Amino acid sequence: MPIEIEDPKDQGKKKAKAAEERKAEAAEKRRKKIAAAAGAAEDEELVGKKRELWPLIPAIPVVLAVVLSLLPERVDVNEIELERSRCVNQLRTAAAMKAMKAAELKLQEGDALPQNELDKILSEVKCPGGGIIDVRAVGYEPRCSLHGTFSEWVQEQQNIGYWDKALKDNTN
Numbered sequence: 001m002p003i004e005i006e007d008p009k010d011q012g013k014k015k016a017k018a019a020e021e022r023k024a025e026a027a028e029k030r031r032k033k034i035a036a037a038a039g040a041a042e043d044e045e046l047v048g049k050k051r052e053l054w055p056l057i058p059a060i061p062v063v064l065a066v067v068l069s070l071l072p073e074r075v076d077v078n079e080i081e082l083e084r085s086r087c088v089n090q091l092r093t094a095a096a097m098k099a100m101k102a103a104e105l106k107l108q109e110g111d112a113l114p115q116n117e118l119d120k121i122l123s124e125v126k127c128p129g130g131g132i133i134d135v136r137a138v139g140y141e142p143r144c145s146l147h148g149t150f151s152e153w154v155q156e157q158q159n160i161g162y163w164d165k166a167l168k169d170n171t172n
């Protein structure tokens, strides 16, 4: 009886055939799955219009996220402006406190307030954006490391016609 030795070529062919069979099987499984899903979708359609809205619920957070992603730029600009106007109000308070203390202590322009007085002012005024406020010497405006001085702010508002608009709004 001859010993059957498989030709390596045949072996390769067998392997290829097996692989093809597996592929066909997988394709059939997928087809069945899709058919089942389609059947389910058809059933769903029969349930009524209300049910049709339910699949949209998972989409709501996505829609919200998209809407919110469109908003930040405007919100940020307003937030920045608001923060700055709050900060310059703090700077005005600091300037008023400093002027009062300077008069009381009969300080001259260019004199610095005593440290304990500076500390008192700095415990009262804070930059809402986390900037560092420098009270500065008598005769010099308090300044925020993030927002500059009150005068700079006023100057910028004038430059963009802020006061012109405000006057118009008031006289109308």
Ligand SMILES: [Zn+2]
Binding pocket: 087, 127, 128, 129, 130, 131, 132, 144, 145, 146, 147, 148
């Ligand atoms: Zn500030």
